[in-house]
Amino acid sequence: MIKTWRIALHEYQRHVFTRRFLVGLFSVPFLMTIMVGVVFLLISMENKTRAVGYVDRSGLLSNPLPAPTVSPPNKPIEILAYPDEEAARAALQADTIQAYYLLPDDYLSTGKLKVVHVSDLKPQARSQFFDFLAVNLLAGVDGRVSGRILEGDEILIQALDGSREISSETGWVGLFVPILAALGFVVAMFTAGGYLMQAVVEEKENRTMEVILTSGSPNQFMTGKILADMSIGLTQIFAWLVFIIIGFKVAAVNFELLQSFQISPQIVLLAVAILLPSFVMVSACMALIGATVSEAREGQQMIGLISLPIWIPYMLIGLIMQNPNSPLTVGMSLFPLTSALTMLIRQGVTIIPNWQIALSSFILVLSAAGAIWLAGRAFRLGMLRYGKRLAWREIFTRMGASA
Numbered sequence: 001m002i003k004t005w006r007i008a009l010h011e012y013q014r015h016v017f018t019r020r021f022l023v024g025l026f027s028v029p030f031l032m033t034i035m036v037g038v039v040f041l042l043i044s045m046e047n048k049t050r051a052v053g054y055v056d057r058s059g060l061l062s063n064p065l066p067a068p069t070v071s072p073p074n075k076p077i078e079i080l081a082y083p084d085e086e087a088a089r090a091a092l093q094a095d096t097i098q099a100y101y102l103l104p105d106d107y108l109s110t111g112k113l114k115v116v117h118v119s120d121l122k123p124q125a126r127s128q129f130f131d132f133l134a135v136n137l138l139a140g141v142d143g144r145v146s147g148r149i150l151e152g153d154e155i156l157i158q159a160l161d162g163s164r165e166i167s168s169e170t171g172w173v174g175l176f177v178p179i180l181a182a183l184g185f186v187v188a189m190f191t192a193g194g195y196l197m198q199a200v201v202e203e204k205e206n207r208t209m210e211v212i213l214t215s216g217s218p219n220q221f222m223t224g225k226i227l228a229d230m231s232i233g234l235t236q237i238f239a240w241l242v243f244i245i246i247g248f249k250v251a252a253v254n255f256e257l258l259q260s261f262q263i264s265p266q267i268v269l270l271a272v273a274i275l276l277p278s279f280v281m282v283s284a285c286m287a288l289i290g291a292t293v294s295e296a297r298e299g300q301q302m303i304g305l306i307s308l309p310i311w312i313p314y315m316l317i318g319l320i321m322q323n324p325n326s327p328l329t330v331g332m333s334l335f336p337l338t339s340a341l342t343m344l345i346r347q348g349v350t351i352i353p354n355w356q357i358a359l360s361s362f363i364l365v366l367s368a369a370g371a372i373w374l375a376g377r378a379f380r381l382g383m384l385r386y387g388k389r390l391a392w393r394e395i396f397t398r399m400g401a402s403a
C-alpha cells in the first residue's frame with residue numbers, strides 16, 4: 001500500500017506542478033470572468049444613459065413621484081418633463097433625449113399613449129418609464145397594496161411533502177448551479193483522465209515501464225495512477241469552487257437574488273454518491289485505453305467512445321428538464337456513463353427519489369471497480385508490447401490472461 005501511495009504522489013507532483021496544468025487550471029476562471037464581463041458590458045451598452053422625455057396632457061404627472069430605483073448592472077435613466085410636444089421634439093432632434101412619450105387627455109380612461117423616437121428605444125429605457133408611470137398611477141393606493149403590485153408576482157413551487165421549495169425569482173439560480181457543476185466536473189474529469197492516459201502511453205513508448213515495474217506490481221502501479229488522477233481532478237474542482245464562491249460573495253453584494261441562495265443538501269449527496277465513483281470509473285477507462293493503444297494519438301481517438309455517451313444528457317437537456325421523471329430519464333440516471341450529468345440536471349428541476357440515487361451510486365461503484373480490474377488486467381498484458389496494440393478480446397479471454 002505504501003508503494004501505491006508513493007506512485008500516486010509521484011504522478012500527482014509530476015502533472016500538477018507543470019505549466020500546462022496551471023494554464024488549464026486558471027484558464028477556466030479567467031474565461032468565466034471574461035464571459036461575465038462581456039455580459040455586463042452588453043447590458044451596460046444596452047442601457048443608453050440619455051434621458052427619456054414625456055409630455056403629459058392627462059394631468060397624471062403634474063406632481064410626479066420619482067421613478068423606482070434600479071438594481072445593478074442596470075443604470076437609472078433620467079426622465080424629463082416637457083411643456084408641449086414641440087419642445088420634446090426639439091430635444092429629440094438635438095439628441096438630448098432618446099425618445100419622448102405623449103400622454104393624451106384621455107390616457108387615464110384609455111391607457112393609450114404615443115412614443116416618438118429616431119432610433120430603436122432600448123428595453124431598459126421603456127421599462128423604467130413604465131415603472132415611473134406605475135408609481136404615479138398607484139399614488140393614491142394603500143402603500144402595502146401598491147408596493148405588492150410594483151414588486152410583481154412571486155410564485156412558489158413546493159413539493160407535496162414540503163421537502164423542496166422553488167421561487168420563480170430564484171429558481172433559475174438553483175437550476176444554473178447543478179448544470180455549472182456538471183460542466184466543471186466533466187471538464188476536470190477528462191482533463192485529469194487525459195493526463196493519465198498520456199502518461200501510460202508515454203511510459204510504454206519510452207520503455208520506462210520496465211524500470212517502474214521493478215519497484216511495484218502492475219496493480220499497485222495502476223491503482224496509484226488512478227488515485228493521482230482523482231487527486232488532480234479534485235484539485236481543479238476545488239480551485240474552481242473557491243473561485244465560484246468568491247464570485248458569488250462579490251455578486252451577492254449587488255444582486256439580492258443571490259443573497260438568499262443556498263446549496264441544496266442533495267447536491268452534496270450527489271457529489272459524494274454519484275460524481276466520485278463516476279470520476280474513478282472514467283479514470284480507470286482512460287488508463288484502460290492507455291494500456292491497449294500503441295501511441296497517444298490513437299488513444300485520443302478512442303476517448304470519443306467514452307466522451308460521447310457522457311455528453312448525451314447535455315444534448316437532451318431540454319427533454320430531461322421537461323420530463324425529469326420519465327422512464328428514459330430514469331434509465332439515463334442509472335446508466336453509468338450518463339448518470340452523473342443526468343442526475344445533476346434533474347436536481348435542478350425535480351426531487352430525485354433516494355432509491356434512484358442509491359441504485360445509481362451502487363451501479364457506479366460496481367462499474368468503477370470493474371473498470372479498475374480491466375485496467376489492471378490490460379496493463380499487465382500490454383505493458384511490454386512496444387509499438388503493438390493490445391486486442392480487446394485478449395483482455396477477456398483465458399488465452400490473453402495466460403499470455
